[in-house]
Amino acid sequence: MSLINPADSVERQNEKLLQIAQSLMRRVEQKNEQSGLAYQQFERAALLETQVRERTRALERTLDLLQDSNARLEIANLETETARANLTEAIETINEGFALFDTEDRLVLSNSRFCRDLLDIEERLVAGLPFQNYVSLISSSRFLALPEGQQPQEWAQLRMQRHGDEHVVFNVQLLWDRWLQVSEHRTSRGGTVILQTDVTDIIRMERQERDKMRDQQAKMLQATLDHLNQGVCIFDHNQILVGWNKKMDGMLAPPRRRAAIGMEFSTLLDRLRDDLVFHDGFDAEHLSKWANHSIRRRPMAFEVSRGGNQIFNVFAQEMPDGGFVISFTDVTAERETARALYEMNEFLERRVQDRTQELGVALAEAERANASKSRFVAAASHDLLQPLSAAKLFISSLPDKVENPEALEVIAKTETALMGAEQIIEALLDISKLDAGKAVFKVQPLNLSRIFAPLRDELSPLANKKGIELRIVDCDLSVRSDPGYLRRIVQNLVSNAIRYTNQGRVLVGVRRVGERAKIEVWDTGRGIPESEQRTIFQEFHRLDATNSEAGLGLGLAIVERACKGLDHELNLWSAPGVGSCFSLMVPVNDAKTERTQPEEFSPSRDAKNLHGLLFMLVENDPQLASAMSMMIEGHGASVIHAHSAEEATALLHEIELIPDAMLLDYHLGYGRTGTEFYESLSADYRDVPTAIVSANRSKELKDTCKRLSLRLLEKPISKESLRGFLSQIPTARHVEF
Known part of the structure; x- marks a missing residue:
């Protein structure tokens, strides 16, 4: 049992211990006789004094520690208050409304700008307010402009749903057309920070820009409609x-x-x-x-x-x-035009009927005259062949009797002339028979090798003399035709190909096309212009009349009439500067077994056409523009025509296509030239082949065209010069052996 109460203060405990010591000392002095007992009490008192002294020192140390802790706590409290004051001042300096909720979604602190525009709830936003109550206050504020048809409870429910997101940003409309942007963020400890930014000026500016854009679009739409x-x-x-x-x-x-x-x-x-x-x-x-x-x-x-x-x-x-x-x-003009065209058509039909009757009479007279001419040519040709043959015999006997070189040369030339005259007479005779319908065709089974082999031996020397290659592909296919006329047809086609081919080769072969054999004669000659591909089958028509080796112009006429009489389809493909191909379809002999097809072949040089290409033509002369358009479209291309540079620019922007070639008139009107117009387009159209059409033959224009890599076509423009430009346009059609 302790002599003192531990609950007493240190001073009280020391006071009690001193009193106990003094009492013990008095008792020792009073009872000398009890020396032994007194000594024991003295020792006990001394021990107690020592204990009291140690306890006193311990209590003093404890008191010092307590005083030190109190001093530190006071410093910490001061620092906390200072930090809180600094934080409060910091958030007050923020232009936005600021609020901080703790991890339990209770309001910790906020600045004066937070919910400042919601005057009816501003005073109720105090520390410790739950987040859900904060949302409820916001939704019930009379200063909040809710969307049309939305109740406060619905708005609060949607707001609480978004509260669960990690990052939230949305706009809130207030009365008097004011807007707040609310952003919600999570802190690292799970708290929530809310920022409220006044975006009224931004919303109004965006609205003004939107209204302005809408007005501009309306004006553009109206301008577009007015332009229609x-x-x-x-x-x-x-x-x-x-x-x-x-x-x-x-x-x-x-x-x-x-x-x-x-x-x-x-x-x-x-x-x-x-x-x-x-x-x-x-x-x-x-x-x-x-x-x-x-x-x-x-x-x-x-x-x-x-x-x-x-x-x-x-x-x-x-x-x-x-x-x-x-x-x-x-459509008044269109309907009037249609009515006028209908009346004109009725008038023309009556004129055609009258003219047809007149032509019928003239045709009958022409047929009678043609029959009389054919009979005369046949009779005259037959009578002329006999003296001509005698003359050839006399001439052929002269070289053995004459030794003068000059005379021999004259005799050789005379013999050549007689052979030419004989060929003319024979051709005239064949044509007269075919025209008069007196030609007799003996159609029979015929092996094509019987025609090809002799022609190879006969015509190879002629080809070798000109330095070209003649290749006749072997074929033992059996067909039905007249042997004599079929040989004459193929011979004329091959001879004609050799005559008009200066280099390269001539190829003859056969393709099996169903129940017919297609005999083809290809050459790499000068080719036949499209404008002459029908007229070459007329009598005495030659592509090069100045060439002494060009023949008499009767070979193709005989071919065309013989094929018509034999019912053999005759076709022609040709491209100037590339070559030609004549082909005829001959029925295969059904009595024979099908033979092995000959090897396929095709022309040896590239062939061009303009199918699929788009041309831009800028020409203010309608007649010239129409003629040039017809010629270009005749080659398979499409033409878009503009009368001026401005119209051409509008068309190019409208179709949003880059043409394959352009033909520009030099004088485009309003002081503009074709070269200037081309330079204005050169950024997007520098790779488009372009030609300038002009009657200006000055050196300056030629130099300008040369500098811009433009082709100059001088007026009056010719077919050849235009075709020369068209032949340079890249195309996709290429055929090779």
């Missing part, structure tokens, strides 16, 4: 007229635009009903029924007339928003 050649009316989903273009003002003369805008479709139709006449059984009731159709409307077209002298083609179509557009196209 058709009258256009636009109705919204309520059938209210919301706009039309200027073309409508002069077409139907409806009420003035300001008075008509906002008018219902039915009212406008009633005002125009008496002024319009519907065609082909269509009437105003059909149009009104279509406009009132609640389900998707199908596009509809009809015609109306106004005043008896104007005809309009009307097209109505629904828009995606349920409104519809009605366009009016004035």
Whole structure:
């Protein structure tokens, strides 16, 4: 049991210990006789004093530690208050509203700008407020402008749903057209920071820009509509007229635009009903029924007339928003033209009938004259062959009797002339027989090798003399034809190919095409222009009349007539500067077994055509432009024509295509030249082959064209010069051996 109460203070405990010691000392002095007992009590007192002294020192140390801790705690509290004051001052300097919620979603602190615009709840935002109560206060504020049709409870529920997201940003509308952007962020310890930024100026500026853009788009749309050649009316989903273009003002003369805008479709139709006449059984009731159709409307077209002298083609179509557009196209000129063309056609048909009767009479007379001519040529040719043969015999005997070299040369030339005359007479005789219908065809089975082998031996020396290769592919296919005429046809075609080929080769072969054999004669000669591919089969027609070796112009005429008499289809393919191919279809002999097909072949040089190419022609002379367009389109290309540089630029931007070639007139009007126009387009069209057409033969123009790598075609332009330019246009057609 302790002598002192531990609960007493240190001073009280020391006071009690001193009193106990003094009492013990007095008792020792009073009882000397009890020395032994007193000594024991003294020792006990001394021990107690020692213990009291040690306890006192311990208590003093404890007291010092307590005082030190209190001093540190006071410093910490001061620092905490200072930090809190600094934080409060910091968030007060933020331009946005700021609030911090702890991990238990309770408001810790906020600045004065937080919910400043919500005056009815600002004072209720105190520390410790739960987040859910904060949302409830916001949703019930009379300063919050809720979306149309949304209740405060719905807004609060949606806000709490978004509170679960890691990062939240949204705009809130307040009264008086004010806006706040609310952003919500998570802290590292799970708390929540909310920032409120006033974005009223930004929202209003965006709205102004949007309205301005909408006005600009409306102006652009109106300008586009006014630029159209058709009258256009636009109705919204309520059938209210919301706009039309200027073309409508002069077409139907409806009420003035300001008075008509906002008018219902039915009212406008009633005002125009008496002024319009519907065609082909269509009437105003059909149009009104279509406009009132609640389900998707199908596009509809009809015609109306106004005043008896104007005809309009009307097209109505629904828009995606349920409104519809009605366009009016004035087709009065087209209908008048069609009527005039119909009357002209009737007149021409009567003229054609009359002319046909006249031509029938003239044709009968021509046929009689042609038959008489053919009989005369046949008789004269037969009579001339006999003295000509005698003359050839006399001439052939002279070389053995004459030794003079000059005389021998004259004799050789005379013999050559007689052989030419003989060939003419024989050709005339063949043509007269074919024209007169007196040619006798003995169609029979025939092996093609019987024709090809002799022709190879006969014509190879002629080809070798000219330095070209003659190749006749072997073929033992059996066909049905006249042996003599078929040999003459192939001989004329091969001879003609050798005659007009200066280098390269001539190839003869056969392809099996179903039940017919296609005999083809290819050459790499000069080719035949398209304009002459039909006339070469006429008598005495030659591609090169100045060439003494070009023949008499009768070989192809005989070929064409013989093929017609034998019913053998004759075809021609040719490209100038590339070569030609003559082919004829001969029926295969069914009695023979099918033979092995000969090897396929094709021309040895590239062949060009302009199929699929697009040409830009800028020419202000309509007749020249029409002639050039017809020639280019005759080669398979397409032509877009512009009268001026401005029209050409608009067309190029409209079609959004780069043409394959361009032909530009030098004088384009308004002081512009074709070379200047080309330079303005060179950034996008520098790789397009281009030619300048001009009558200007100055050195400056030639130098300019040379600098710009342009082809110069001088007026008057010729077919050859134009074809020369067209032949340089890259194409995709290439055929090779």
